[in-house]
Amino acid sequence: MIDRSHSTALAPPVSAPRRGRLGRGLAAIGAVGGLLSGLLGVGGGVVMVPLLVLRAGYKQREAHAVSLGAIIPISLASVITYGAAGKVRVGYAVALALGSVFGARVGAGLLARIRERPLKLAFGLFLATVAILLVLR
Secondary structure (H helix, E strand, O other): OOOOOOOOOOOOOOOOOOOHEEEEEEHHHHHHHHHHHHOOOOHHHHHHHHHHHOOOOOHHHHHHHHHHHHHHHHHHHHHHHHHHOOOOOOOHEEEEEHHHHHHHHHHHHHHHOHHHHHHHHHHHHHHHHHHHHHHHH
């Protein structure tokens, strides 16, 4: 289950489209992720990872890493917008952030060690479980 032979490079796969086309595709994926992040509070993992894997040809681990790198600017844009409207509860946000920093550190360490297939299965099962729970509640 542990894969120690992975590369730390996060470049798209060799079979990726030409640079200009890939850049536009990534910008479109980012736009969809940003839109849904601002609208629904999701985007990074829920939207961008599947699109990076299915549309941009990234490996699962690379898609997770790239998506994580996009979270900060997406979050800042949303926080500024919601904050200007007085909708951010700072105390709750700080508590969530403190827990998230710890959890992200542990999760990123696991991400670097889990093989591709188990990672895809875990991610897919997580998304399916969340979807089912949201529909039932």
